Amino acid sequence: MAFSGSKMIIQPLSHSLHATSRSDNPLLSDPFSKAAKPITTSSPFLGSTRTLRLNQSVATAQRQAASRIVAVSDVFKEKKLKSKTNLLLTKEEGLEVYEDMILGRAFEDMCAQMYYRGKMFGFVHLYNGQEAVSSGFIKLLKKEDSVVSTYRDHVHALSKGVPARAVMSELFGKKTGCCRGQGGSMHMFSAEHNVLGGFAFIGEGIPVATGAAFSSKYRREVLKEADCDHVTLAFFGDGTCNNGQFFECLNMAALWKLPIIFVVENNLWAIGMSHLRSTSDPEIWKKGPAFGMPGVHVDGMDVLKVREVAKEAIGRARRGEGPTLVECETYRFRGHSLADPDELRDPAEKAHYAARDPITGLKRYLIENKLASEADLKAIEKKIDEVVEEAVEFADESPAPSRSQLLENVFADPRGFGIGPDGSYRCEDPKFTQGTAQV
Ligand SMILES: Cc1ncc(C[n+]2csc(CCOP(=O)(O)OP(=O)(O)O)c2C)c(N)n1
Ligand SMILES: [Mg+2]
Numbered sequence: 001m002a003f004s005g006s007k008m009i010i011q012p013l014s015h016s017l018h019a020t021s022r023s024d025n026p027l028l029s030d031p032f033s034k035a036a037k038p039i040t041t042s043s044p045f046l047g048s049t050r051t052l053r054l055n056q057s058v059a060t061a062q063r064q065a066a067s068r069i070v071a072v073s074d075v076f077k078e079k080k081l082k083s084k085t086n087l088l089l090t091k092e093e094g095l096e097v098y099e100d101m102i103l104g105r106a107f108e109d110m111c112a113q114m115y116y117r118g119k120m121f122g123f124v125h126l127y128n129g130q131e132a133v134s135s136g137f138i139k140l141l142k143k144e145d146s147v148v149s150t151y152r153d154h155v156h157a158l159s160k161g162v163p164a165r166a167v168m169s170e171l172f173g174k175k176t177g178c179c180r181g182q183g184g185s186m187h188m189f190s191a192e193h194n195v196l197g198g199f200a201f202i203g204e205g206i207p208v209a210t211g212a213a214f215s216s217k218y219r220r221e222v223l224k225e226a227d228c229d230h231v232t233l234a235f236f237g238d239g240t241c242n243n244g245q246f247f248e249c250l251n252m253a254a255l256w257k258l259p260i261i262f263v264v265e266n267n268l269w270a271i272g273m274s275h276l277r278s279t280s281d282p283e284i285w286k287k288g289p290a291f292g293m294p295g296v297h298v299d300g301m302d303v304l305k306v307r308e309v310a311k312e313a314i315g316r317a318r319r320g321e322g323p324t325l326v327e328c329e330t331y332r333f334r335g336h337s338l339a340d341p342d343e344l345r346d347p348a349e350k351a352h353y354a355a356r357d358p359i360t361g362l363k364r365y366l367i368e369n370k371l372a373s374e375a376d377l378k379a380i381e382k383k384i385d386e387v388v389e390e391a392v393e394f395a396d397e398s399p400a401p402s403r404s405q406l407l408e409n410v411f412a413d414p415r416g417f418g419i420g421p422d423g424s425y426r427c428e429d430p431k432f433t434q435g436t437a438q439v
Contacts, residue, residue, distance in 0.1 A: 087369055088304045094362070094371045095380065097139055097303055101131040101359050102384045104155035107164055108334075110388045111154065111171060115338045119396070120171050124185045127155040129301075129333035132358035133265050134159045136306025136328075137233055140314055146194040146232040148209035151186035152265075152332075153198030156235055162190045168391035174398035181401040182409060202236065203243035206262070209234030210249040213260035213323075220320075231317040232260045239270025241284050250291040250325065257322035261313045262288075264327045265300065271336045272344045288325030300328030301356045304365065331356075403427050 089097065108126040115124050127134065130152075138147060138159035149156040157167050162178050170177025171185050178190045186200040196212055199205035212232040219228040240246060241264060253260050264284050268275045276282050288295025294316075298309045306328060313324035331353035335342030366372040406427040420426050 091371045094366050097135050099380045100135040100159050104131045106384050106388045123337045125152040125337045126334050127152050130330045132303035132306050133300050133328045136303045137310040140310050144230045146196050146212045148196045148205040148234045149198040150236055151200045153188045157188040157195050160193045160195050162193050164387050164391040165394040169395040169398050172395040175401045176398040202240040203245040206234050206245045206249045213258035216259050229318045231314050235263045238266040238275045253323040254291040254293045259317035260323045262325045266327050267330050267332045285327040293323045295325045297327045300330030301358045303358055303362050
């Protein structure tokens with residue numbers, strides 16, 4: 001099953017890796033095998049949008065790409081069923097993933113409301129539609145594993161266990177936020193949860209994630225901390241893959257066999273720029289084999305498929321077998337940010353992906369396979385509504401940061417530049433923000 005169909009694609013394991021492994025696609029072969037197969041058919045990539053968006057030059061580029069010999073590791077080839085029950089996850093796992101996706105969606109919907117009520121400042125980028133990627137990957141991690149995100153970071157932080165109230169409070173710019181109100185929407189960070197930051201400059205998080213992965217390997221191999229098998233996930237978008245840091249880090253990660261997974265959330269757009277118009281070869285996953293690591297393309301609207309691929313990639317990293325590049329084809333249901341009226345994307349394209357809502361797909365799977373009843377899922381939805389409501393109340397009632405916090409994390413010594421001749425903090429002067437402080 002490729003991505004060109006409009007049907008939801010959640011199936012038992014025997015079929016589940018078709019899209020993840022492209023086993024219906026001759027692109028899949030072992031990069032280390034001498035018998036890498038040439039591509040004989042055109043790629044199913046972006047099948048859903050190609051008729052809507054494909055222009056002549058892209059069509060030509062895709063034909064040229066299809067004539068090259070491409071190889072991908074067979075790590076992700078279709079596997080036989082391991083579980084006797086024929087199911088992709090247990091009831092507990094299914095409910096955990098469902099709850100996480102519902103939390104992501106409900107949290108973001110609440111953010112939209114709060115933003116329009118003036119409770120948040122600056123740009124706010126929501127994650128609606130992409131939940132299968134965050135939940136599919138992050139729920140498989142251990143606490144010690146790290147996550148690095150972008151400006152679209154709230155849901156990654158939530159999946160990694162940062163409490164909703166700490167994320168909401170951060171968005172409100174309050175002292176109780178996970179960065180004490182100094183980061184805001186685009187800079188979620190929690191040392192405790194190994195969320196190493198949301199980064200507003202695209203691509204900036206990739207070297208940070210590569211460094212985190214390097215430190216895990218260094219601890220294990222040089223400092224002989226045998227139990228340090230920590231893995232890092234770097235999340236970033238399709239537009240970011242045209243940025244130099246992406247290539248530099250793929251090279252380093254492959255060279256040093258770092259325990260990292262590069263997770264591309266290809267939502268087909270970089271603000272108002274279509275992915276197909278902005279990149280010479282739109283199949284991002286192919287860049288993995290070019291650097292000597294597996295590259296995988298997975299249906300990012302299907303959490304079960306994402307999870308299967310994530311298991312393999314995380315397992316490889318933990319066993320010291322090196323990095324993986326995973327391209328998740330997904331879609332954002334809202335504009336680029338809450339300031340974007342979202343008028344550029346074709347309504348037919350939006351409708352196509354809306355019909356493939358990842359939460360609806362998981363719900364159907366859980367019910368059809370008797371892993372959960374409607375009532376179980378309703379109970380989760382109700383619980384999450386309460387969690388999100390409580391997060392808003394908590395954020396609203398929390399105090400604003402003190403003035404003395406203004407220069408913290410700006411200078412090594414928080415008093416540094418901001419200390420007056422009498423030793424007082426300049427930022428404590430009530431006129432400081434008016435620019436007329438006398439110290
Ligand atoms: C280094 C840098 N250049 C340009 C920008 C402006 N910018 C903000 S978002 C964005 C598009 C990124 O798209 P993508 O990586 O696909 O992420 P998405 O928003 O789709 O999640 C750009 C170019 C930036 N933030 N950083
Ligand atoms: Mg994008």
